[in-house]
Amino acid sequence: MPKYTLNIRRFSPETGKPAYFETFDVEMEGHRPVLDAILEARADQDGSIGIRCSCQAAICGSCGVRINGNPALACNTLLRDAVATAEDGVTIDIEPMGNMPVIKDLIVDMDAVHWKKVDRVVPWLVPAGDPPEREYVVPHEAMVDVTQTMACIHCGVCVSDCLSMEADPEFIGPAASAKAYRFVGDPRDSATKDRLVHLANDPSGIYDCTHCFKCVEVCPKGVAPMNQIMRLRRRATGDYKIKDHNNGYRHEKAFVNIIEKWGTLHEAKLLPDSYGEGILGKATPDAQKNLIGSLPTALRGLASGKVTIPKVLHHHKIPDIDKVQDIYKKVEGRPERIELNLYIVGEDADALEEEGASEVTPIAATAPAEEGAS
């Protein structure tokens, strides 16, 4: 039986001692999840290891942690995958999630951060008047669409490493934004405009996201929070002409244009394109202020390796850029707007052929995500 070493960050506020790491060796098959190994260490070695967990099936959202520095659910990360990302190839580092205060060991205070943010989006349906006698009649697609965000298990994994939240702790954040889309996208809700005005005007609202892709990459449930944020922005500016003080709409347009041209996100071009040529040249005063505000973000990108110098200098088009451009043609060629929706992922090409063209959108949305993940 293979042996794994768990290096767990321990902290107990009662002891008055600072946090420290403690290792536990566990013998277990590699296809078992990290959570099972932690539970085995807890059962056999030290019952005081603190971790929330319940379902062991990635559905209750309890067990968000950082594994080798990456936020994930402990119950759906297999030991063999975890060890593959270990710095020394052997020891699996397990730490509490970020952006939230630690209560004990791997347990963080989600109320203080995540749930407080969820409260900000009026997290319930606001129907217009009395309900109908039977069900609301709404399109199948609309329900499939909002079900993507309904699938959020509030695990906080996206919150843990959200770049904007690190910079602005007040930022509404990926999960709460996804929750907001769950109502904005729901045809039964009557408060769409109010919701969008609120989200757009909030200085720490939807325009505070830096498009770092982290939340899309780490979400265990395919909620793709950043995509929901982009859709909220599109609705706010496109459908309701809500003035965007933070220049996000241009940022988004720049983003879409870059993907069309390059197939992947060309981060070095994103800022100038968003804020006007020659950087400060034609930008509005508001935008200038924002550009300056964004600079640390770009620098942080550099520091974290997300925007690398080689990347800045040589940005290659992806090989199958034609496909990406085809998608754009298809999407833009349609009379009605198609929202980019990742909900139904994993279908292969032949299934798409069989079922018609409407599901081409996932490819458009996943291509940049993969780049972002690199």
Add this chain to the structure above:
Amino acid sequence: MTVGIISKIHPVRSHSNAAQGGINAALNPDDSWESHAFDTVKGSDYLGDQNAIEIMCREAPDEILHLEHLGVTFHRNDQGLLGTRAFGGASAARTYYVADITGQAILHVLYEQMLKYSDQIDRYEEWFTVDITTDDDGRCSGAIMRNIRDGSLEVFKAKTVILATGGSGQIYKPTTNALVCTADGQAMAYRAGASLMDMEMIQYHPTTLLGNGLLITEGARGEGAHLYNALGERFMEKDAPNKMELASRDVVSRAEQTEINEGRGFPDGSVHLDVTVVPKKRIHEALREIVMVGRDFAGIDITKEPIPVKPGQHYIMGGVKTDVDGQTDIPGLYAAGEVACVSVHGGNRLGANSLLDTLIFGKRSGVHAAGVAKQRNMPDVPATRLDQVRDEIDERINRAPGTGRRVSEVKAELGAIMDAKVAVYRDEAGLQEALEVVRRLKEEAKTATIDDKGTVFNQDVLGSIELGYMTDIAETIVLGAIERKESRGAQFRTDYPERNDEEWLKHIDIKLVDGEPKIEYSPVTITQWQPQARTY
């Protein structure tokens, strides 16, 4: 009047999340509540109380509409109306669903509503109920809770208390139930003097993932997936030629276990569930969760490969005995959901009837309990009670390591013996052996030790309390199974292989009298459906 909701985990983490498949209701114009009720009665192997079943099935359509109006994103058909899928044991496709996250969607929407009304509802999230208190007249007077965050203990005086603590699956290993499903409510009610009913009726679900026991939703078979043995035979042809894979769960689980026991299973002790026959688009749209389960927990692509499955512990039909308003034997104490036994499920629960049970009888309990609370003065709970509970918890924390077995060890042994002897097939010798082991474990639990001496998030001590709950309830399960000398629903006795309506068309109740479990019988309520032979 104020309402407090107490939950040992954040409410959206509750196990109702796990309900993938859906929720039943005869809402289609061409369906009828009578048909739903008959299917439920038949599914229960005639042990369900028909008055309660009638209420549940009659009220089901309005409940679905209510949930829809609150915001549950139920699947729609092409006309934008609520759409259904087929489920086991049902004569019509009447299961309403949200992809395969039905329970999660309902739970989250109900939580949204709780946030909406937060000025009227106090939430105590991550508080652990340790004890149900009763006054000198034997009425329920409240409960004692431990704040998990700081270890403090408090009395919650209450005019009425509703238990909605869910299932008890952790008594078994493996199980599809979450780690929090530890029989808390059943044990607390039992200790306070309430009767438990139908405890022997433990459902084994036909399709749990080999190895870790994760559930593969019945929705998969509802969407058309097949079961095969190692010879490539669709063996349900033998046992349920009409309903095939969609026969009642007890029937399918027994068929699988027979294949495995008689050597026609795969060498790893499984049979195969083949989802590849379902169109791909449909799999991705309706069975998304199990695509992920296959990928993340078994390393297989269920759209291309069959899934190794076997029967696994899933649900407890029995529970705290209640009437149709959720009232237990103890005035002022109510129970609803999996913790309770109304009984609508009798010997075997139909898929997608459990969420319905929780919602219908949860609501009825709430309405009744609120009515009673309005007429009552606030009871008192003597401070000595709190001290007693505090001492008891301190004693657990302070037991010196090495003086007893580890809590985790006792729990593991409990799970193994229950799964070995009190499972799909049972007999007298095996059950007696289980009783002996469980009684020993019950004693060992009283001295079992833990490591955590802290107050903040001491999950270790909660585990110790939960172990006590589970050993108490395991004993009642085994006693019920020994008592019922026939085969009905989930109880299959190889030594009494037939159903025996003459002697056993009755409920087995168990209550604690002077510290000892006492068995009583109560009649099954029959309104319009006389027992018949059960074939699918």
